[in-house]
Amino acid sequence: MSALTTDLYQLTMAQGYWRNGRHLDRASFYLSIRHTPFDGGFAVAAGLEQVVEFLVDLRFEPEDIEYLRSLAGSDGRPLFARDFLEALPQLDLAVSLAAVPEGTAVFAREPLLRIEAPLLVGQLIETPVLNIFNFQTLVATKAARLCHIAAPGQPVLEFGLRRAQGFDGGLSASRAAYVGGCFATSNVEAGQRFGIPVRGTHAHSWVQAFDSEPEAFDAFAETMPNNCVLLVDTYDVERGIEHAIATARMLERRGQRLLGIRLDSGDLLLQSRAARRRLNEAGLEDVAIVVSDNLDEKKILALRRAGAAIDIWGVGTSLVTAAGAGALGGVYKLSAIRRCGEEWWRPVFKFGAGVGKASLPGRLQVRRYRGAAGGLERDVIHALDEGGEASGLDDPGGLDLLVPVLEEGRLLAPLPSLDAAREIAGREVASLPPALQDLEAHGPAPVEVTASLMEQCDRLAASHAPPARSA
Amino acid sequence: MSALTTDLYQLTMAQGYWRNGRHLDRASFYLSIRHTPFDGGFAVAAGLEQVVEFLVDLRFEPEDIEYLRSLAGSDGRPLFARDFLEALPQLDLAVSLAAVPEGTAVFAREPLLRIEAPLLVGQLIETPVLNIFNFQTLVATKAARLCHIAAPGQPVLEFGLRRAQGFDGGLSASRAAYVGGCFATSNVEAGQRFGIPVRGTHAHSWVQAFDSEPEAFDAFAETMPNNCVLLVDTYDVERGIEHAIATARMLERRGQRLLGIRLDSGDLLLQSRAARRRLNEAGLEDVAIVVSDNLDEKKILALRRAGAAIDIWGVGTSLVTAAGAGALGGVYKLSAIRRCGEEWWRPVFKFGAGVGKASLPGRLQVRRYRGAAGGLERDVIHALDEGGEASGLDDPGGLDLLVPVLEEGRLLAPLPSLDAAREIAGREVASLPPALQDLEAHGPAPVEVTASLMEQCDRLAASHAPPARSA
Numbered sequence: 001m002s003a004l005t006t007d008l009y010q011l012t013m014a015q016g017y018w019r020n021g022r023h024l025d026r027a028s029f030y031l032s033i034r035h036t037p038f039d040g041g042f043a044v045a046a047g048l049e050q051v052v053e054f055l056v057d058l059r060f061e062p063e064d065i066e067y068l069r070s071l072a073g074s075d076g077r078p079l080f081a082r083d084f085l086e087a088l089p090q091l092d093l094a095v096s097l098a099a100v101p102e103g104t105a106v107f108a109r110e111p112l113l114r115i116e117a118p119l120l121v122g123q124l125i126e127t128p129v130l131n132i133f134n135f136q137t138l139v140a141t142k143a144a145r146l147c148h149i150a151a152p153g154q155p156v157l158e159f160g161l162r163r164a165q166g167f168d169g170g171l172s173a174s175r176a177a178y179v180g181g182c183f184a185t186s187n188v189e190a191g192q193r194f195g196i197p198v199r200g201t202h203a204h205s206w207v208q209a210f211d212s213e214p215e216a217f218d219a220f221a222e223t224m225p226n227n228c229v230l231l232v233d234t235y236d237v238e239r240g241i242e243h244a245i246a247t248a249r250m251l252e253r254r255g256q257r258l259l260g261i262r263l264d265s266g267d268l269l270l271q272s273r274a275a276r277r278r279l280n281e282a283g284l285e286d287v288a289i290v291v292s293d294n295l296d297e298k299k300i301l302a303l304r305r306a307g308a309a310i311d312i313w314g315v316g317t318s319l320v321t322a323a324g325a326g327a328l329g330g331v332y333k334l335s336a337i338r339r340c341g342e343e344w345w346r347p348v349f350k351f352g353a354g355v356g357k358a359s360l361p362g363r364l365q366v367r368r369y370r371g372a373a374g375g376l377e378r379d380v381i382h383a384l385d386e387g388g389e390a391s392g393l394d395d396p397g398g399l400d401l402l403v404p405v406l407e408e409g410r411l412l413a414p415l416p417s418l419d420a421a422r423e424i425a426g427r428e429v430a431s432l433p434p435a436l437q438d439l440e441a442h443g444p445a446p447v448e449v450t451a452s453l454m455e456q457c458d459r460l461a462a463s464h465a466p467p468a469r470s471a
Numbered sequence: 472m473s474a475l476t477t478d479l480y481q482l483t484m485a486q487g488y489w490r491n492g493r494h495l496d497r498a499s500f501y502l503s504i505r506h507t508p509f510d511g512g513f514a515v516a517a518g519l520e521q522v523v524e525f526l527v528d529l530r531f532e533p534e535d536i537e538y539l540r541s542l543a544g545s546d547g548r549p550l551f552a553r554d555f556l557e558a559l560p561q562l563d564l565a566v567s568l569a570a571v572p573e574g575t576a577v578f579a580r581e582p583l584l585r586i587e588a589p590l591l592v593g594q595l596i597e598t599p600v601l602n603i604f605n606f607q608t609l610v611a612t613k614a615a616r617l618c619h620i621a622a623p624g625q626p627v628l629e630f631g632l633r634r635a636q637g638f639d640g641g642l643s644a645s646r647a648a649y650v651g652g653c654f655a656t657s658n659v660e661a662g663q664r665f666g667i668p669v670r671g672t673h674a675h676s677w678v679q680a681f682d683s684e685p686e687a688f689d690a691f692a693e694t695m696p697n698n699c700v701l702l703v704d705t706y707d708v709e710r711g712i713e714h715a716i717a718t719a720r721m722l723e724r725r726g727q728r729l730l731g732i733r734l735d736s737g738d739l740l741l742q743s744r745a746a747r748r749r750l751n752e753a754g755l756e757d758v759a760i761v762v763s764d765n766l767d768e769k770k771i772l773a774l775r776r777a778g779a780a781i782d783i784w785g786v787g788t789s790l791v792t793a794a795g796a797g798a799l800g801g802v803y804k805l806s807a808i809r810r811c812g813e814e815w816w817r818p819v820f821k822f823g824a825g826v827g828k829a830s831l832p833g834r835l836q837v838r839r840y841r842g843a844a845g846g847l848e849r850d851v852i853h854a855l856d857e858g859g860e861a862s863g864l865d866d867p868g869g870l871d872l873l874v875p876v877l878e879e880g881r882l883l884a885p886l887p888s889l890d891a892a893r894e895i896a897g898r899e900v901a902s903l904p905p906a907l908q909d910l911e912a913h914g915p916a917p918v919e920v921t922a923s924l925m926e927q928c929d930r931l932a933a934s935h936a937p938p939a940r941s942a
Contacts, residue, residue: 001638007630007657008671016673016694022680029676067663073697074644074730123676130633131641159478160585163798165791166644167472168637170602177900186478192538200479205500205594205805209493223487234821259545272747317798320636326792327634334676350705374859 003060004067005125011068014120015084021340023091023120028336028345028363030111031133034249034329037141037322038297041442042432044144044425045100045112045134046176049415051129052405058125060089082245092133093121098365098402101416103140103179103424105432106401107445109380112137114402117271121324124348126332134330135169136176143180144429146291146315149300151181152405154442156313157199159292160320162343164376173320179421181429182319194418201262207400221258225251229260229290239276245282252328260288260312263296267292269308270397276309286311333359349460361447361456366401367393376431378446383453392452474531475538477598482539485591486555492811494562494591499816499834501582502604505800508612508793509768512913513903515896516571516583517647518607520886522600523876526568527859529596531560564592565880569836570871572887574611574650574895576903577872578916579854581852582835583608590808597803605801606640607647609793612649615900616910617786620771622652627784630657630668630763631791644791645931650892652900653790656802666887672698672733678705688718692729696722700731700761703746708737713744716753731783733757739764740779747780759783767794768910804830815857820931831920832927837872838864847902849917854924 010016017023035278036043065088071079096118106112113133113326146156164170184197191198199362202220210216213235221228228245232240241261244336248258258443261279263271268291279287291303292314300313317323336345347361367390369377381402390400404412416424449457488494507514536559542550566588577583584604586593614627621627629648635641645661650855655668662669673691681687684706692699701718703711712732717727732750734742739762750758762774763785770786786795808815818832833854837860840848850872859869875883887895906914920928 002660004659004663005632005638005641006659007632008659008662009673010658010671011659012671012695012698013592013673013677015689016677016691017680019694020690025680027680056570064663067659071662071669073695075697075727077697079695079698119680123674126674127633128638130639131635134634135636135640135925160596161476161478162638162803163605163801164602165475165606165636165793165798166639166642167602168597168639169606169635170476171639172637186480188475188477188479188482188538189473189544191479192475192535198479198542200481200483202480202484203594203597206484206487206819207592208821209488209496209498209808210804219491220484220487223490224483224544224550226546227550228481228550256546321792321797322636323797326794327636327788330634332633334679337680350675 004056004064004308010124011143013123015080020082024340025119026338027119027122029115029122029332029334030114031332032109032111035108037138037325037328040439041436042105043137044140044180045104045106045137046140046179047103047133048099048102050132051271054128055095058093072276096403096408097406100401107447110366110379110447130330130332136172137177138328139173140180142319142322143177143182145297147181150313155183156315157180157184158319159314160316161187163388164320174220177319179425202228204234214243217243221247221251225256228258229262231262233265237271241278248284258287260290262290264292269303269306272309303350335361336363359375361460367398368401369398374431380448382450392450474529475535481595484594486551489555495811496590497809500586500593500803500805501835502803503582504579504582506607507510508796508799512907513576514608515611515651516575516577516608517573517611517650519570519573520602521603525599526566567879568877569875571872576899578918581837581850581918583810588636593711600800601803605799607643609799610644610647611651613790613793614648614653616768618652620768621784626654628655629784629790630785631787632658633787635904636793648790650896659761672700675705685714692722696727699729700733700936702733706735708742712749729758731761733761735763738843740774740777743780806832807834816836824863830929836920838869839872840869845902851919853921863921
């Protein structure tokens with residue numbers, strides 16, 4: 001990613017703010033989601049580490065400026081002025097950021113990131129910040145749903161790279177899927193970059209490359225005796241299982257063991273039950289049954305309810321492409337401005353005709369209240385007063401949902417590790433009220449807005465239509 | 472992307488092939504799609520340039536080998552053997568590739584890429600090749616559908632980066648959307664890297680940052696008089712249009728002109744018609760009406776049929792995330808092997824229980840036949856004989872769909888430019904039979920398989936169940 005990983009209008013507005021002497025106004029933006037995805041009751045925040053890396057590394061390179069210099073407007077003349085392009089690489093791009101920690105369970109409408117920066121900078125980073133946060137949060141949520149259904153004791157493996165939306169659609173999906181609860185990925189680069197456990201054995205083509213399935217199975221077991229899961233459906237599943245049992249015997253004789261078999265097509269319910277019976281008859285109770293084949297929440301739930309004998313679920317396409325949602329409706333809104341030379345923040349507001357298209361005004365924070373047992377009770381969205389203190393809360397308890405992360409570009413403390421984020425996600429989903437955990441019919445989100453913030457909205461809405469222009 | 476941008480099982484199989492002395496067997500793989508996406512009658516091939524770049528640059532770096540060395544199996548011992556990891560960076564990774572040119576209209580089941588390489592190499596690249604080709608083809612197809620509905624004379628702008636699936640899900644989507652027919656993107660990095668035209672003006676936040684909408688509009692027009700499209704729905708659309716007209720007057724006095732207004736919410740049919748009337752009354756017939764707001768094929772078709780007054784369609788999320796499909800069911804199958812020391816290719820076959828899960832055997836090619844006016848008539852999938860010549864075709868006319876691109880890693884000729892690919896796509900979609908262009912109810916794909924290839928399939932299917940293992 002680069003400083004040009006953004007929408008052109010962020011740069012045209014940047015020139016506008018700069019030309020109007022407004023670029024150093026202090027601006028407060030917040031990111032929120034319009035709906036929790038997949039018609040579910042919650043989302044799992046993810047992607048903060050990549051947001052922070054992007055913000056800390058942000059700068060304009062000479063070739064970026066050169067490219068912007070080459071752009072022309074409708075009259076063929078340059079789109080960007082020379083003096084602006086000379087000023088752009090000199091600007092201080094540092095931002096302050098408060099954010100929900102990765103793995104936190106969150107809801108629609110509440111601020112999840114608050115970015116305070118010079119107006120020009122806060123605007124410029126809208127697109128990349130949304131890109132990173134939207135997608136990872138979407139996939140972490142999908143993974144949490146899948147793991148919630150598959151649990152307990154039936155881990156979910158992510159292997160979506162081949163059908164992911166671009167290589168980063170695979171790489172960052174593997175990361176987010178791990179935050180959401182998957183135990184491993186097939187994506188080797190994700191393992192290398194993020195330390196996520198990697199898993200994988202062989203494909204149909206391995207079996208095809210040998211003269212017979214028994215020969216292929218034995219050859220695989222010999223080359224990788226400590227990682228042997230055999231795919232049994234290249235030709236005929238029943239025979240494949242018999243061939244896998246024969247290979248298991250060969251491994252036993254060498255003091256190793258067959259880890260599992262994999263089913264990738266056909267009726268997974270009948271096949272898995274038949275396979276379990278046959279493996280048990282053969283004394284191979286500890287050989288796991290792994291399945292794949294376009295699995296998603298519905299298929300896993302149906303297989304579990306019908307009593308399928310499955311130990312590990314491999315989920316690819318539906319997980320990394322977030323099937324059923326495709327995109328998270330994350331939005332990034334300007335909510336307050338402190339103009340250069342002024343002392344006070346002005347709340348700003350966007351009136352919206354569509355659902356969720358109106359914004360909240362002010363410098364925003366969320367207070368999360370939990371019950372005695374740690375269960376999530378409610379979130380209250382509120383504004384900060386001029387001193388930066390909570391304003392309008394009726395209960396001084398609870399904890400701030402948005403935690404300071406960057407102060408003028410400086411990282412305040414190391415971010416939690418990926419494993420810590422994964423633990424948070426597991427704990428958070430478990431702490432939700434049962435009505436919100438239900439993946440098929442969930443209750444309303446426990447999110448409130450303080451009375452004083454609602455009054456502020458009403459005041460600004462009443463004045464939203466500015467006076468008609470005087471000639 | 473790196474050599475580790477792949478599934479772990481490609482590497483475990485690589486070690487297996489190497490250990491069994493099979494890694495230098497010559498293998499023929501082909502990529503095909505199981506279904507044309509979006510329930511549509513065609514797909515538009517895209518992504519070949521990135522596939523070629525990946526293949527030409529492919530190599531194992533020392534840190535990749537170091538990472539693989541760190542992986543352990545179920546017994547805690549190394550997953551990969553030291554001798555294999557020493558041999559891996561020394562292997563020749565060159566491949567031969569024949570492919571459909573970007574922009575070509577293609578159908579389910581037919582080979583779209585044919586890769587011939589040492590077995591180990593052909594296997595290793597399966598995942599990244601699928602990742603690149605699947606996603607770009609999916610988005611190019613979506614774009615072609617959107618442009619087909621919006622045409623003629625109503626161009627489609629892509630602006631999906633903020634909700635794309637990762638930054639490459641935005642970048643490569645912008646490229647593929649351009650191949651499919653979009654005229655420009657908002658993604659500045661895509662403009663910089665690929666030379667795609669970029670477009671963009673301002674967001675709601677620009678208007679919010681000023682004391683009034685007229686002040687914001689005038690300020691924008693002054694800073695960017697040759698790129699002024701005003702977003703009129705921040706507060707009230709009717710007032711917004713009046714304010715835009717006033718700004719248009721200001722621009723006229725300076726010898727410039729307002730390019731357009733943008734509507735981003737509410738009833739786009741009523742608003743666009745009212746806006747057109749009002750702009751025309753004001754003598755601003757040439758001010759374009761641009762719309763955005765979660766548009767997709769259905770909404771555009773409904774707005775066009777109802778007589779909306781829209782000049783430019785901005786499409787974001789649904790385009791770059793390929794809403795309605797999410798992933799292309801592209802698969803990569805081993806279809807023939809010539810073992811080391813042998814002279815003949817052996818066709819190989821995978822029996823499949825699920826729809827489209829069976830593969831075709833042999834070294835495959837497709838012959839495309841066109842009518843006198845250039846209209847596409849039929850594609851015939853066939854195998855090459857040992858001399859590499861077409862086998863079993865009943866008509867010697869037509870042209871090969873798969874064109875040689877790489878010969879042992881060497882690029883045979885420069886690839887067509889992005890603009891050439893875009894022209895091909897436009898011509899190809901126009902050349903389809905009307906029944907296949909219909910986006911709502913299309914006819915069957917005009918794809919046949921030669922009788923001799925079908926007989927080969929039957930022979931291999933009859934023998935698919937290998938003999939039971941003799942004790």
